[in-house]
Amino acid sequence: MADISRAEVATLIQEEYSNALLDNVAVNSAAIAAFGTVPLGTKITNAPVLTTLPEAGWVSESATAAEGVKPTSQVVWANKQFVVEEIAVIIPIHEDTLEDATEDLLDNLTSLGGQAIGKKLDQAILFGVDKPATWLSPDLLAAATAAGNIFQVSATPGEDDLAGSIFQAAGAVADSGANPTDILSGAGLRFRLANLRATDGTAILSRTMGADGSFSDDIAGLDAQFVRNGAWDNAEATAIVADGNRVKIGVRQDITVKFLDQATVGGINLAERDMVALRFKARYAYVLGNTVSSMGTAAEPVAAVTPPAAG
Template identity: 35%
Template sequence: MAFDNTIGRTDLGTALIPDDVSQEIIQTMPESSVLLTRAKRVPMSSMKKTQPVLATLPEAYWVSEGALKQTSKTGWEDVQITAEELAVIVPIPDSVVDDAKINLWDTVKPLIAEAFGKKVDAAGIFGVDKPSTWGDDILSGAKKAGATITQGTGTDLAQDVAKLGEVLSKKGFAVNGFASQPGLNWQLVGLRDANGQPIYTPSITQGNPASLYGYPLNEVKNGAWDSTKAVLLAADWTKFVVGVRQDMTYQIFDQGVISDADGKVIYNLMQQDSKALRVVMRVGFQVANPVTRVTGKGTQYPAGFIVPKVGA
């Protein structure tokens, strides 16, 4: 892990410290987290939160004339969400801040938010750097439940998506949204359903997702998506639960030291005339997987993937 990363003049370049008149910043718009945007978000008043999930369904019975009515019961299981901490410190020399003609701290904040979103998505969807308290990532859970389709199973991607929707229906869940690798929209443009209607509708409003088979499609552009593992995620997004114990908090320090993992001081804010922005967030994630009428307990799952062909 790197502890000595700082922002200096060579990193900022003339776009952020212009020699002349230009005060505009041209940079990629930070992309938000698809899980933080689309999943069910619940506040947490402590480090751990218990989310009840339906485990046993009640049954009904025919009653013959004069016979006694039978009883039934409903059971619930607890799914525990544990908030884990995400944090980063960004030091910037005072001279760099003074010479910049824009507010560097306001520029850095959305980029840090994007980095946090990348970590949450990568952990929750693919298990990358996932805290052990989060349980299975979505891809692992879908594979265990047999909820994957290999790209090319149908005659085209439109049929692959439809087959994946069928798989989830047989698992007891209805698709209400998609997430995908960047650039998938160009594979979807021009594809038609059995009635000749376009399956994909590009977004015409800034900030709104595109539409696939009438449901929102978010391309994950924050760097979290691993296209070697998955092409498309289809899910009942209400079953993804993000617990927020502490939303992103920012604090700027003008004194203090930054140490590495061994305790060695590698940056002294006062001695090196610098300030540091510390950002902290505490967040948890779990997949709620309630039992359904369609399939037996243990075989249901609220998400599925189109995965790439081996060697493709």
């Protein structure tokens, strides 16, 4: 059997698959789904953020007293730095398999590639797992811990139960001057909240169907994203509440796919083994903006609900 050529498989790896890959990453990254992305033009981008607010004062009508002078106030800006880093994965596949491939197989491969990249991105942003050293902002759980915004679910019924802890976490973010908008959690939380009600009888969890037939989830008034790509660590947190406007994910390069047929990948000489590989690559940056609030203090944009203590 003649070897498959690049030209023969080129029609299977068209531009449209790159678009499908980008969609898969958006679906398989809870962080991107919750917070969106901002485009970046260079590897390092500085974004100015407000660190000091102006203060107004009362002024009298006196032409001579000090109280008649309108006060001046300083506004200070500082830079938050986006540093783009690369996430990549290579999936080898035998030429015979690819020759017989259906569109379903390629869709599955793109989904797996997108899920792998989405999982790695979520792990870094949510829990700091393998977070690049150039990303100076703390991961979301670390930020909540540093702010003292950790609310542990009590193992004793009636004491700081799950729903109560979620409300406490959202309240802590709001009290700091930030705006709690989003909640992220493992997929199981949706079922644990299904029958819980607030004191006024309203459901803690609600689902809304959009015009396109898709569903969106709401927990205690917060937009909910359930992490289904394997990135969520139930032992670390039950839920994370955040001000979505202060979590910034920069994208320098959307996911791209490259066909490899002559490389050596993971010790596998593709040409010798009659194999090819699909390389998935994306480049992201992450910044958490704990900018000044209207109260003049640094906002605390993240809080976390943690599981009951073991035992």
